[in-house]
Amino acid sequence: MSLLVVGSVAYDGTETPFGKRDRVPGGSATFLSLSASFFTNPVHLIGIVGKDYAAEDIQRFEKRGIDLEGLQRDDSGDTFYYASKYSYDLNHRESLQTDLNVFERFDPVLTDVAKKANVVALGNIEPRLQLRVLDQVEKPKFVAMDTMNFWIEGWNEQLKETIARVDMLVVNDSEARELTGEHSLLKAAEVIFTMGPKHLVIKKGEHGALLLTDGELFSAPAYPIVDIFDPTGAGDAFLGGFLGWLSYTDNFSKDNMRRAVIFGSVMASFTVEEFGPERLDNLTNDEIQERYYEFQALSEIPDPQH
Amino acid sequence: MSLLVVGSVAYDGTETPFGKRDRVPGGSATFLSLSASFFTNPVHLIGIVGKDYAAEDIQRFEKRGIDLEGLQRDDSGDTFYYASKYSYDLNHRESLQTDLNVFERFDPVLTDVAKKANVVALGNIEPRLQLRVLDQVEKPKFVAMDTMNFWIEGWNEQLKETIARVDMLVVNDSEARELTGEHSLLKAAEVIFTMGPKHLVIKKGEHGALLLTDGELFSAPAYPIVDIFDPTGAGDAFLGGFLGWLSYTDNFSKDNMRRAVIFGSVMASFTVEEFGPERLDNLTNDEIQERYYEFQALSEIPDPQH
Numbered sequence: 001m002s003l004l005v006v007g008s009v010a011y012d013g014t015e016t017p018f019g020k021r022d023r024v025p026g027g028s029a030t031f032l033s034l035s036a037s038f039f040t041n042p043v044h045l046i047g048i049v050g051k052d053y054a055a056e057d058i059q060r061f062e063k064r065g066i067d068l069e070g071l072q073r074d075d076s077g078d079t080f081y082y083a084s085k086y087s088y089d090l091n092h093r094e095s096l097q098t099d100l101n102v103f104e105r106f107d108p109v110l111t112d113v114a115k116k117a118n119v120v121a122l123g124n125i126e127p128r129l130q131l132r133v134l135d136q137v138e139k140p141k142f143v144a145m146d147t148m149n150f151w152i153e154g155w156n157e158q159l160k161e162t163i164a165r166v167d168m169l170v171v172n173d174s175e176a177r178e179l180t181g182e183h184s185l186l187k188a189a190e191v192i193f194t195m196g197p198k199h200l201v202i203k204k205g206e207h208g209a210l211l212l213t214d215g216e217l218f219s220a221p222a223y224p225i226v227d228i229f230d231p232t233g234a235g236d237a238f239l240g241g242f243l244g245w246l247s248y249t250d251n252f253s254k255d256n257m258r259r260a261v262i263f264g265s266v267m268a269s270f271t272v273e274e275f276g277p278e279r280l281d282n283l284t285n286d287e288i289q290e291r292y293y294e295f296q297a298l299s300e301i302p303d304p305q306h
Numbered sequence: 307m308s309l310l311v312v313g314s315v316a317y318d319g320t321e322t323p324f325g326k327r328d329r330v331p332g333g334s335a336t337f338l339s340l341s342a343s344f345f346t347n348p349v350h351l352i353g354i355v356g357k358d359y360a361a362e363d364i365q366r367f368e369k370r371g372i373d374l375e376g377l378q379r380d381d382s383g384d385t386f387y388y389a390s391k392y393s394y395d396l397n398h399r400e401s402l403q404t405d406l407n408v409f410e411r412f413d414p415v416l417t418d419v420a421k422k423a424n425v426v427a428l429g430n431i432e433p434r435l436q437l438r439v440l441d442q443v444e445k446p447k448f449v450a451m452d453t454m455n456f457w458i459e460g461w462n463e464q465l466k467e468t469i470a471r472v473d474m475l476v477v478n479d480s481e482a483r484e485l486t487g488e489h490s491l492l493k494a495a496e497v498i499f500t501m502g503p504k505h506l507v508i509k510k511g512e513h514g515a516l517l518l519t520d521g522e523l524f525s526a527p528a529y530p531i532v533d534i535f536d537p538t539g540a541g542d543a544f545l546g547g548f549l550g551w552l553s554y555t556d557n558f559s560k561d562n563m564r565r566a567v568i569f570g571s572v573m574a575s576f577t578v579e580e581f582g583p584e585r586l587d588n589l590t591n592d593e594i595q596e597r598y599y600e601f602q603a604l605s606e607i608p609d610p611q612h
Contacts, residue, residue: 207513221525299605302561
């Protein structure tokens with residue numbers, strides 16, 4: 001079993017209440033693939049970097065066994081660069097600088113092995129590029145996509161065409177509301193199901209996540225973290241863990257999707273403990289498993305007989 | 307085992323996106339005692355009403371077996387009246403009118419049986435009155451208090467004196483932040499524990515509730531409700547269910563407190579389905595139990611072995 005990941009590979013300039021860093025590896029495909037690599041193998045990374053992309057950042061992927069055959073290198077320009085600053089409560093992120101650079105010319109081309117992946121992760125990029133990927137894959141069992149308010153606002157038609165072709169949409173609560181015009185998340189979910197997907201994850205940040213699948217609702221708690229160091233990549237790490245687990249197990253039952261939500265939440269909770277993907281560099285499988293059990297303990301409801 | 311409830315008994319004028327009602331029975335003691343009456347018996351209600359308080363609203367309490375010996379009637383004025391309007395997303399409530407009426411002269415006097423209650427519920431009223439109750443009780447096993455931003459802002463010293471004398475504080479997330487000056491709820495909890503209480507519940511509305519007790523965190527989901535009809539009394543119904551269960555079981559273990567959180571959440575979820583306490587008029591024990599199981603199903607995390 002293998003996972004196909006498409007998305008952005010970037011350098012981020014990030015300021016949080018805990019510090020400031022420039023040129024930290026970022027982008028949706030970076031967090032997606034690194035996170036998923038703890039569960040399934042190989043992960044096929046489809047993306048593009050520029051002439052400034054450092055050898056050590058390539059090695060970060062290689063160390064995790066990620067297949068980079070589909071990672072294009074364009075020496076005519078620099079890697080996608082994005083700078084932003086988080087508010088003191090981390091609920092707001094202000095964009096300071098966006099240089100698309102070589103990403104502007106990104107055309108995802110799938111290698112033959114990548115086309116055969118059982119699970120496909122469409123990271124948050126232009127819906128047209130997500131469609132380009134779907135046009136090349138060979139019968140994946142499960143396709144999930146992420147998106148963001150930028151595409152909801154300006155690329156609604158393309159976005160809906162893409163949404164119609166995936167098994168699962170993953171959005172945060174404000175995106176679900178914006179996409180559907182419904183304030184109630186349950187009503188928003190009903191609208192999204194009419195668009196095509198059979199499964200939906202609504203990420204609620206510090207309040208956890210909801211999985212809606214086949215008339216069943218699963219409410220996952222958030223892991224209690226006193227200090228969120230850098231929220232960047234949390235959503236992508238979530239999706240990487242979720243889909244990495246599904247790809248590895250090749251099991252798409254409701255129960256297994258609940259496990260996937262928790263593994264996704266586990267990966268997100270680790271990612272925010274350090275800047276960029278740094279925490280993933282030294283993460284162990286034992287730590288992942290231990291935190292899974294912590295999630296179970298956190299939300300276990302005893303039977304009512306005391 | 308019996309529960310002592312002190313708080314306001316009021317008539318509410320309420321406007322929500324689903325309609326408008328005037329003179330609906332309200333007040334913290336109303337929801338607390340009605341909700342608790344599904345679990346423990348008797349519930350001793352300590353409060354005050356005016357000459358306009360209707361016989362049918364007295365009967366509502368009597369039908370539920372609530373002890374009204376401590377409910378004072380002051381014929382020199384009307385019952386506490388509070389009018390408010392909720393925003394379309396129910397996240398904001400605008401006060402329109404507050405007539406304290408006879409409540410201004412409220413001095414809680416405990417009957418002899420009420421003094422012997424094993425559990426005490428201090429509803430959201432002036433901290434000085436909550437202290438007056440604590441000065442009269444005889445060794446209750448568990449005392450919990452609610453409060454609100456009004457007392458946090460203007461009556462901080464009295465409030466802290468009260469907090470120092472209770473076993474559990476119950477607040478919503480914004481109140482926890484305002485009381486402590488900490489944005490992180492975990493840090494806010496640490497500060498609150500230094501004030502005296504051993505147990506803390508933080509209510510997060512549509513995101514559920516957190517129970518912090520003895521170094522352990524329990525995250526309870528919110529029940530999925532498409533249309534919240536009237537949020538009034540949800541927090542009091544929560545606390546009534548919570549303390550009603552503790553009083554009935556007389557068991558203050560961590561596991562049993564988790565059950566109490568879920569029974570509290572169950573009662574809150576029913577209460578918001580209709581205006582004021584109307585849903586509680588026709589609620590059955592079977593419905594309560596069934597919804598408890600729904601909460602379990604909603605948040606159950608399967609073991610990681612698939």
